[in-house]
Amino acid sequence: MWTNERQAIGLAWSATLGFPRIGARRELKRAVEAYWNHSISREQLLEEAAKLRLERWTIQRDSGIDLIPSNDFSLYDHVLDTAVLVGAIPEQFGWDGGDIDLDLYFAMARGGAVPALEMTKWFDTNYHYIVPEFTAHMNFRLASSPKPIDEFREALGHGIETVPVVLGPITFLLLGKAKGTKFDPLSLLPQLLPMYEDLLTKLAEAGARWVQLDEPCLALDRTEEELELYRNAYTRLTAAAPISIFLTTYFAGLRDNLATALSLPVAALHLDLVRAPEQLDELLANHAHPGDKRLSLGVVDGRNVWKNDLEQTLQLLERVELWSGGNENLIVAPSCSLLHVPWDLDAETDLDADVKDTLAFAKQKLSEIRTLQTALNEGTDQVAQAIADNRRALARRRSSPRIHNPEVTARLARVGEGDYHRRSPFPVRKRAQQARLKLPKFPTTTIGSFPQTEDIRKARAAFRRGDLSEAAYTQMLKDKTAACVRLQEQLGIDVLVHGEFERTDMVEYFGEQLDGFAHTRNGWVQSYGSRCVKPPIIYGDVARKRPMTVEWSRFAQSLTERPMKGMLTGPVTILQWSFVRDDQPRETTCRQIALAIRDEVVDLEEAGLPIIQIDEPALREGLPLHREAWTDYLAWAVDCFRLAASGVRDETQIHTHMCYAQFNDIMSAIAAMDADVISIETSRSDMELLEAFQASAYPNDIGPGVYDIHSPRVPTVAEMVNLLKRACERLAPEQLWVNPDCGLKTRGEKETVEALTAMVEAARQMRKVSSYRT
Ligand code: GLN
Ligand code: ZN
Numbered sequence: 001m002w003t004n005e006r007q008a009i010g011l012a013w014s015a016t017l018g019f020p021r022i023g024a025r026r027e028l029k030r031a032v033e034a035y036w037n038h039s040i041s042r043e044q045l046l047e048e049a050a051k052l053r054l055e056r057w058t059i060q061r062d063s064g065i066d067l068i069p070s071n072d073f074s075l076y077d078h079v080l081d082t083a084v085l086v087g088a089i090p091e092q093f094g095w096d097g098g099d100i101d102l103d104l105y106f107a108m109a110r111g112g113a114v115p116a117l118e119m120t121k122w123f124d125t126n127y128h129y130i131v132p133e134f135t136a137h138m139n140f141r142l143a144s145s146p147k148p149i150d151e152f153r154e155a156l157g158h159g160i161e162t163v164p165v166v167l168g169p170i171t172f173l174l175l176g177k178a179k180g181t182k183f184d185p186l187s188l189l190p191q192l193l194p195m196y197e198d199l200l201t202k203l204a205e206a207g208a209r210w211v212q213l214d215e216p217c218l219a220l221d222r223t224e225e226e227l228e229l230y231r232n233a234y235t236r237l238t239a240a241a242p243i244s245i246f247l248t249t250y251f252a253g254l255r256d257n258l259a260t261a262l263s264l265p266v267a268a269l270h271l272d273l274v275r276a277p278e279q280l281d282e283l284l285a286n287h288a289h290p291g292d293k294r295l296s297l298g299v300v301d302g303r304n305v306w307k308n309d310l311e312q313t314l315q316l317l318e319r320v321e322l323w324s325g326g327n328e329n330l331i332v333a334p335s336c337s338l339l340h341v342p343w344d345l346d347a348e349t350d351l352d353a354d355v356k357d358t359l360a361f362a363k364q365k366l367s368e369i370r371t372l373q374t375a376l377n378e379g380t381d382q383v384a385q386a387i388a389d390n391r392r393a394l395a396r397r398r399s400s401p402r403i404h405n406p407e408v409t410a411r412l413a414r415v416g417e418g419d420y421h422r423r424s425p426f427p428v429r430k431r432a433q434q435a436r437l438k439l440p441k442f443p444t445t446t447i448g449s450f451p452q453t454e455d456i457r458k459a460r461a462a463f464r465r466g467d468l469s470e471a472a473y474t475q476m477l478k479d480k481t482a483a484c485v486r487l488q489e490q491l492g493i494d495v496l497v498h499g500e501f502e503r504t505d506m507v508e509y510f511g512e513q514l515d516g517f518a519h520t521r522n523g524w525v526q527s528y529g530s531r532c533v534k535p536p537i538i539y540g541d542v543a544r545k546r547p548m549t550v551e552w553s554r555f556a557q558s559l560t561e562r563p564m565k566g567m568l569t570g571p572v573t574i575l576q577w578s579f580v581r582d583d584q585p586r587e588t589t590c591r592q593i594a595l596a597i598r599d600e601v602v603d604l605e606e607a608g609l610p611i612i613q614i615d616e617p618a619l620r621e622g623l624p625l626h627r628e629a630w631t632d633y634l635a636w637a638v639d640c641f642r643l644a645a646s647g648v649r650d651e652t653q654i655h656t657h658m659c660y661a662q663f664n665d666i667m668s669a670i671a672a673m674d675a676d677v678i679s680i681e682t683s684r685s686d687m688e689l690l691e692a693f694q695a696s697a698y699p700n701d702i703g704p705g706v707y708d709i710h711s712p713r714v715p716t717v718a719e720m721v722n723l724l725k726r727a728c729e730r731l732a733p734e735q736l737w738v739n740p741d742c743g744l745k746t747r748g749e750k751e752t753v754e755a756l757t758a759m760v761e762a763a764r765q766m767r768k769v770s771s772y773r774t
Contacts (some may be wrong), residue, residue, distance in 0.1 A: 012317075012327040014373040015067035015296060016214065017248060017270065018165060018337025020054045020362050021074060022526050024344055027052055029332050029530040032075060035102075036110075042102055049075060053151065057160045063366035067246070069212060070155050070162035072337060073573045075102070076109045079129035079175055080117075082167040083108075085148070086195040087141035090117065090133040090179065099144060109529055118177075119528055123216060123251045124625055125303070125340050126535075127576070128528035132176035137181045138238055142195045145216065149199075149206050163246060164208055165337075168215035168456040169196050169233060170226075175217070186229060193233060198241035204243040210267070212246040213237070216336075218261060219252040219272070220625055227260045234264040244268065250298060250336035252625045253279035262290050265585045270296035271318070274303070274335035280316065298335035299372065301364050305341055305523075305537060305579045307360045307397075308368045310375075310390045317376050332373045338362040342523035355539050358397045397583065403540035405515065408592055415595070420642045422674065424650045427701050429676060432651040436610060437495075437563050442724070442738050442763040445495035445703065447657050447679060448567045448613065449503070449743035451752055456501055478555065479500050480683070486561045492760045495611060496564050498556030500745070506569045506615065507577040511536035512597055515543040517578070537579045542592040547603045554607040565605035565655065566612040571597055571640040576618035585634040597644040604637040605648045613655035614675075620660055634669040641673045653677065659742040661685045667696040679703035681741040683715075687726040694730040702731060705741030706762065707755055712747065714754040720762035725769075738763040 022028045031048035033038040040048075040152025053073050060068045074081050082088075084105060089095040092114045093104060103112075109130055110116050118131040146165035155162040167175075169192050173185040203211055217229060238245060244267035254261050264284075269290075273280055289295070297320060299313045321327055345351075345361040360368060371386045380387060397403060454759060459476050462468035484499035503509040511517035517536045524532040549566060557564040571593035580586055597614065604612050619641075624633050643770055645654045656675040661682060663670055670678065682689045682704035690704055706723050707715040720738075727736055738759060744752050 010328045011377045012330040012332055013066040013294070014064070014369050015163075015246075015270075015331050015333040016065055016069060016338055016366065016369070017214075017250075017302070017333055018069050018072035018339050019060060020341070020343050020525070021052070021072070021525060022343070022398070022532055023052050024347060025522065026524055026532060028075075029532060036106070045075075045102075047349060050154065053154065054158055057155050057158065057162065057669075060366060061160050061361060063363075064370045065207055065366060067163045067210065067212075068160060069165045069337075070151040070157070071164045071166060071414075072339070073151065076106065076710065077128075077130050078165075078167060078171070079122075079132065080105070080109055080170050081147055082174075083130070083132040085143050085146055085166070085199070086172075087143065088132050088134065088138060088176070088191060090440075091135070095142070098547075099733055109556075124621070124623075125251075126527055126533060127340060129175065132172065133179045134173070134176050134185045134188055135179050136181055136187075138191060140188075140192050140195045142198050146199055146202065148211075149202055152203065152206055152208050161207075163210040163212050164203060165212040165214060166196075167201070168213040168218075168247070169193060170229060171215045171217040186226065186298045189229060189233060196319065197235055199235060199242050200241040200245075204241040208243055210244045210246055212248060213266075214248050214250075216248075216250050216252075216364075218247075218257055219249040219254050219276075221627060222257055227257060230260060231264065234266055234409070238265045238267075246270065246296070248296070248336075250302070251275055253282075255279070255282075255626075258282060259287070259501050262287055262505055266293060268294040268296055268331060270298060270331070270333060272298040274298060274301045274337040277316075280320070284319065284323045289329060291329075294329050294331050295320070295324070296331035296333045298333050298573055300332075300334040300360075300368050301582070302334035302336040302338050302365075304582055305359050305361060306366075306582050307358055307390065307393055308372075309394055310368065310371060310387050312371055314375055314380065314387075317372060321376065324533050327376055330376070332369050332376065334365055334369065338365060338553070340525055341365065342520065342525055343639045343711060344522075348520050350521060351518060352402070354396070354400055354402050354453050355537070357393050358403075358538070358539060361523070370482045385691055400540075403516075405541035405543055406536055408541035408543050408595075411595060412588070412591055415591070415643065420639060420646055422646050422648070422650065422654075426674065426676065429650045429653075430701075432649075433610075433653045436651045437653065439494050439563075440763075440767060441733060442736055442766045443494040444738045444758070444760050444763045445493060445565065445679075446488075446497055446739055447659075447741075447743045448497050448500050448565070448615070449497035449745035450487075450497070450501070451747050451749050452501065452745050453749060456480060460504070481556055482559055483553065485556055485564075488756075489560060489562065491753070491756050493756065494562065496556070496560055496562050497567060498552055498564065500567060500743070502552055507574050508536060510535075510548060510569050510597075511538075511578065513545065513547055513548040514593075516540040516592070517542070533577070538575070538581055538589055540581070542589065542596055544596040544599050549602055550600070550603050550607050553604055553609050557608055563610045565600075566609040568597055568600055568604075568612065568614045568644075570614040570616035570619075570656065571644050572622055572637045573618040575615050576622050587640075590636065590640045591643060594640040594643040595688075598647045601644060601654075602647040605652045610651070610653060611653040613650070613657060614641065615657045615752045616641060616673075617657065617659045619658060619669075620662065620666060623666070630666075634666060638669050641675075645673075645675065655679065657742075661689045663689060663692040667692050667698070671696060671698055671700075675700060677701040677703060677737055679705065679737065682727075683708045683723060683741050687723055687730065690727055690730040698731070698735075701735050701737060702740040703737030706738055706759060707738050707740050709742045709744055709747060712751050714751050715758060717758045717761045717765065720759055721765050724762060724766050733766075738766070
């Protein structure tokens with residue numbers, strides 16, 4: 001229960017919007033995977049989940065948070081939970097309309113008798129949700145035992161009053177996709193709303209006083225008709241039941257939708273003031289405090305790991321307090337759910353003390369929220385110590401020589417226009433490269449990694465434990481690399497790779513060797529389902545201490561007469577898959593990484609590697625949520641790639657790789673990267689994707705993936721020939737390379753050999769055909 005004190009008039013509340021689900025030690029991952037492997041029972045899984053929920057509630061209660069969320073927990077994904085809640089179960093799962101049990105739930109997420117539902121990124125985070133599928137004549141049905149009510153009751157049973165969190169109806173529909181006949185999922189709103197009305201009524205009956213409805217889509221570009229839907233829906237929902245609605249928006253500013261959001265008859269409205277601080281100025285300058293609702297101020301970064309600048313935040317809060325004429329209409333909150341940050345910094349016992357002193361994970365963010373709330377309600381004197389400590393930590397961060405490297409800054413300042421350009425235009429380079437490489441038409445290659453088999457993973461684990469000597473481990477990697485090179489020669493592949501056996505993760509591998517990066521032991525964040533990632537933390541200026549990949553690449557090249565590709569991860573991808581410092585623009589950090597990669601590229605060239613691939617699979621996902629910010633992002637992202645790639649001579653061939661199939665809207669940026677060869681994922685789109693490359697008359701060379709590496713299925717020669725012929729309808733045969741969709745790391749050895757054998761044969765057949773145009 002909220003204490004009387006905090007319910008009292010005149011005081012600001014605190015909220016968290018959501019807490020990490022996975023557990024301090026990834027307990028949820030272990031439990032769910034054990035259930036999938038049949039090594040624990042359903043009861044054991046549910047018991048473990050209940051334990052975790054209690055732990056999360058207790059942590060928040062003990063921190064003194066007022067609005068403690070429930071139903072923010074999920075065994076897989078909260079969007080899938082919402083689909084289950086309202087009975088949006090696609091037909092192919094053969095649902096009989098009864099209770100949806102765990103196995104049906106997991107089948108939708110992971111596939112079984114029928115393929116899993118699609119998964120896609122949750123806005124611009126690295127969390128992935130299950131995409132709901134809607135048909136035009138959907139019969140929604142509220143679950144007989146709705147999860148938000150169960151979890152609310154469960155918490156109440158532990159004496160903790162919570163605020164159930166439910167994905168709002170409009171965002172839920174906008175995140176789904178229409179199946180069958182084309183129609184707008186939003187047209188289902190009239191059928192869906194009664195489910196929500198029913199749910200709110202039942203929540204109120206169960207004793208809930210508040211419900212948090214998440215509508216992040218309200219902060220994106222919306223049409224006037226859509227805003228009208230918001231007004232109607234929330235008017236209805238407010239009238240449906242005696243429960244207060246806490247409407248949240250996050251990941252972007254409300255901009256043109258601010259007035260609409262303020263006018264909704266909800267009891268509280270959350271704004272993300274970290275991602276979009278400018279919306280506060282707009283709010284204070286042009287709007288009066290909506291007397292009918294509390295404003296929740298997202299001031300603690302829910303997407304990043306840095307300590308809050310408490311004094312600066314307090315100044316902001318005081319401005320709002322002045323404007324609203326008191327605190328009784330305010331809530332202090334993180335910018336979004338804390339789902340996207342790791343659990344607890346205290347678990348990081350090996351982190352450098354200076355770096356650790358700049359960080360705050362989910363648990364630490366709870367104290368920050370409470371400190372800010374206390375300062376607001378009781379005056380800064382009450383938290384003088386916390387504020388003084390914070391001021392000291394921030395001052396150290398600003399001046400720490402571990403963070404600021406004057407050489408890096410000076411070098412970046414010296415970068416000139418010329419550093420962004422290869423010496424000659426593509427046609428000149430292509431001739432120089434061909435003279436050197438003498439590749440056949442339809443040259444074959446792979447994307448880099450070869451199967452990371454059980455024995456490699458075991459040896460790595462043993463090496464890390466100290467059970468295998470470094471010499472023995474390195475020898476094993478050398479043997480693997482040599483075998484991989486031999487295999488590619490036997491298969492008749494034209495451009496070889498070393499196999500990437502020494503790398504676990506394509507970003508971590510570089511982060512571990514660069515200055516300015518820190519690595520945690522338990523800094524896991526959920527990526528999808530039970531899958532977690534542990535992003536490196538870029539805390540300081542990035543610099544390369546010494547060559548990172550040259551030794552492995554040189555070794556691999558020494559084993560063969562054929563051209564070997566040096567393999568690197570690009571600056572945008574390294575940035576995108578890390579926690580990035582917030583004390584300078586992302587762009588600046590990215591340019592620093594680009595310079596480090598540039599040095600590596602030049603060293604690889606020096607070491608005799610004729611081809612260097614700079615992977616940028618995350619380029620597209622860095623696109624800002626608001627369209628108008630795209631141009632700016634793409635300009636610096638492309639710049640960073642070019643800065644990394646342009647240090648080499650004409651005859652050195654630069655490749656890049658991207659593993660997705662959506663290029664239409666960023667085609668000019670892709671062309672501007674000016675890679676000599678780009679490999680992309682295309683097999684599943686049946687080469688349709690090449691339309692974009694055709695339409696824009698893409699000038700350089702392309703390797704459209706000819707088979708899907710996500711499946712163990714071995715493609716036939718005929719299928720791949722067919723795809724290549726399709727590609728020839730859209731592009732000049734002289735532009736085309738032959739390669740799989742992506743790296744082969746997760747595939748088995750046998751299927752890899754079979755698939756690559758067929759791929760090489762497909763290329764040979766293409767070379768024999770005299771006319772490719774049909
Ligand atoms: N070179 C990497 C590999 O082959 C590329 C991986 C990726 O694009 N995600 O594994
Ligand atoms: Zn890929």
